[in-house]
Amino acid sequence: MIVVEELSKRYGRTVAVDGLSFAVRPGCVTGFLGPNGAGKSTTMRMILGLDRPSGGRARIDGRPYEALDRPLCAVGAMLEGRSAHPGRRARHHLLYLARSNGISDRRVDEVLELVGLAGDARRRAGGFSLGMAQRLGLAAALLGDPPILLLDEPVNGLDPEGVHWLRALLKGYAAQGRTVLVSSHLMAETALTADRLVVISRGRLVADATVDEFVAGAPSLEAAFLLAVGR
Numbered sequence: 001m002i003v004v005e006e007l008s009k010r011y012g013r014t015v016a017v018d019g020l021s022f023a024v025r026p027g028c029v030t031g032f033l034g035p036n037g038a039g040k041s042t043t044m045r046m047i048l049g050l051d052r053p054s055g056g057r058a059r060i061d062g063r064p065y066e067a068l069d070r071p072l073c074a075v076g077a078m079l080e081g082r083s084a085h086p087g088r089r090a091r092h093h094l095l096y097l098a099r100s101n102g103i104s105d106r107r108v109d110e111v112l113e114l115v116g117l118a119g120d121a122r123r124r125a126g127g128f129s130l131g132m133a134q135r136l137g138l139a140a141a142l143l144g145d146p147p148i149l150l151l152d153e154p155v156n157g158l159d160p161e162g163v164h165w166l167r168a169l170l171k172g173y174a175a176q177g178r179t180v181l182v183s184s185h186l187m188a189e190t191a192l193t194a195d196r197l198v199v200i201s202r203g204r205l206v207a208d209a210t211v212d213e214f215v216a217g218a219p220s221l222e223a224a225f226l227l228a229v230g231r
């Protein structure tokens with residue numbers, strides 16, 4: 001379980017995240033929604049220990065990310081698709097990550113197959129299209145077969161078949177009792193994938209509810225979202 005308590009982040013005068021508290025539960029896909037600049041990426045970076053909070057805390061199964069022994073086996077994360085060094089071959093990028101966490105080389109080939117990159121394993125990441133880079137980022141997130149997945153805009157750049165595949169994968173993970181947090185600006189896609197929503201605006205919590213509760217009475221998720229964030 002991911003728990004965020006009174007989390008805040010200031011960059012100079014900008015308050016990116018403002019006293020945010022929520023919990024992401026296992027067994028369902030939680031969509032993380034907010035307008036551009038709402039603080040979604042900043043929140044995810046703080047959950048992953050990549051940014052230091054100005055206040056509050058984020059915990060993964062009760063511990064800060066830095067305290068996890070083999071982090072890739074606890075949380076699979078993708079913040080930016082293009083996280084691999086452009087000169088490194090896809091398989092080598094994953095091998096390096098796997099070995100740093102005591103994960104077998106065999107698992108690297110498994111995830112390459114799983115994300116549809118087995119045929120491109122020896123190509124350099126710098127030559128990948130956006131969609132292929134997203135798939136490589138997803139492969140890295142899945143490497144440790146983690147009970148928690150945290151993905152920032154994973155649908156970006158994926159082709160329709162990739163979007164369909166990812167939707168099934170996330171739902172499948174949740175059905176296995178895992179915890180899945182996925183940020184998105186695509187309402188229709190979120191409506192198809194998520195069971196629950198955490199909605200933020202200007203760094204603050206606007207809603208923490210099931211999709212059905214959130215949409216109740218509105219004609220669509222998009223309409224409910226626009227109403228909730230006051231746009």
Ligand code: ADP
Nearest residue numbers: 011014016034035036037038039040041042043
């Ligand atoms: P979202 O992911 O919801 O689009 P972000 O977390 O990227 O939002 O950004 C939230 C706010 O924090 C924005 O106003 C953004 O400009 C600001 N911000 C994010 N990262 C930095 C940074 N490294 N330095 C300064 N401001 C930042």
